Amino acid sequence: MTAPRRVPAVVLRRRPRGLPAPDDLVLADTELPSLADGEVHLAVLDLSLDPYLRSTLAGRHLGDAPVALGDVVPGRSVGRVVASRAADVAVGTxxxxxxxWRAEAVVxxxxxxxxxxxxxxxxSAALGALGMPGLTxxxxxxxxxxxxxxxxxxxxxxxxxxxxxAGALLRRRGARTVALVGDDAKAEDATARLGYAEAVVRGRDGWEEALATACPDGIDGYLHMGDMPTLHAAVRLLAPRARVSLCGLMDQYNGGPPTxxxxxxxxxxxxxxxxxxxYDHDDLADAQHDEVAALLADGTLVLHEERHEGLAAAPEAFARLMAGRNRGKVVVAVGC
Structure with a gap:
């Protein structure tokens, strides 16, 4: 009998406390299941790293059970079909x-x-602008x-x-966009590459006054993806009839107090x-794909990615992401 194939994967070594550390995760060889009817064997090309995974590891993501120690870290990838036992999915797709987080997978x-x-x-745009982040x-x-x-x-x-x-979609609808970012390099990205009118570096001395200056008539809309002090500063500047979308709570992902x-x-x-x-907005997926694809095709939207090479780089890249040190959508290039 042929021994089962084993392939590299990233598994949970230790449950993170607070900010994840790279050694909370470890590269290991895991068994690749045999291919059954109705399944495809994928060689993973690009792996998406996303903030929600931090709460998934702790079992706090929409009621999901926590990832067990030794289990493969969940995640979404672009892969190439290298073998298929499904009539409607061809090899090479x-x-x-x-x-x-695997080099190969059977799904x-x-x-x-x-x-x-x-x-x-x-x-890789299917993991970001044309994927779940873009739909969000x-x-x-x-x-x-x-x-x-x-x-x-x-x-x-x-x-x-x-x-x-979001910035590109807002500008397409005639809004004036102001970026909240974590450092000067990101501020440069926001204004020079991504088209934001202004960028404010949150957390430094005087940043709340800088935000007020950037929004002299108040904030008509606020897309929140940050910590509680950032939320409070923005909400204090809301204009009459403003709209707020609570999209991400980074401090809570990392075990912080309730916002x-x-x-x-x-x-x-x-x-x-x-x-x-x-997941409440899957009905918008086709419209989102069509509009964002058009923005990418004509250059209105720049695909802003931070790419890391090799599956072994994923733990460090994830730690960077959860500490807010990334610049762009985080993607790990696993294969070619």
Whole structure:
């Protein structure tokens, strides 16, 4: 009998406490299941690293059970089909699938989605602008923020996978966009590469005054992806009838205290606050794909990625992401 094949994967070595450390995760050889009817064997090309994985590791993501020690870290990838026992999926097809952090994976063919990207756009866009982060941005813009021409909209984590897409979608609808970022390099990315009108580096001395200066008529829309002090500073500047989309709570992902919303400021602004769960907006996926693909194709939207080489780089890249040190959507190039 032929011994089962073993392939590299990243597994949970130690459950993170607070900010994840690279050695919470470890590269190990894991068994690759045999290919059964209705399944495809994928060689993983590009692996997506996403902030929600931090709460998944702790079992706090929408009620999911925690990842057990020694289990492969979950995650989504672009892969190439290298073997197929599904009549409708040909060898060589590029697909998007939940593979986990593996070099190779066997998945049910019905769960693998063919990758669709415009000519000249890399397949990894299916993990970011054309994938779940892009859908998050699109749903927040069209259903929560609903910008009117000339309004000022502030975007937290403005250079990341969600924020970079949201900025382009907002500007297409005539909004003036202000970026909230973590350092000067990201501020340069926001204004020079991504088209934001202004960028404010949160957390440094005087940043709240800088945000007020950047939004002299108040904030008409706010896409929140940050910590509680950032949320409070933005909400205090809300204009009448403002809209807020609570899209990400980075401090809570890392085990911080519950985020409290300043209700008085919300009431004074007569603001509307929405909670974002992207899975509620799957009906928008086709519209999101068409609009974002067009923006990528004509160069209005820059695909802003931070790429790391090799599966072994994933633990350090994830630690960078959760500490806010990344610049762009984080992708690990696993194969070619």
């Amino acid at each position: 590029l697909v998007l699938a939940e593979t986990g 049910a063919a019905k769960t693998a989605t063919p990758v669709r990207v415009p000519d000249g756009v890399p397949p 941005a699109y749903a927040a813009v069209v259903r929560h923020l609903a910008p009117r021409p000339g309004e000022t909209v502030v975007v937290g984590a403005a250079t990341g996978g969600v924020g970079s897409v 409290m919303l300043p209700a008085g400021a919300v009431m004074m602004a007569r603001a509307t606050v929405h909670g974002m769960v992207v």
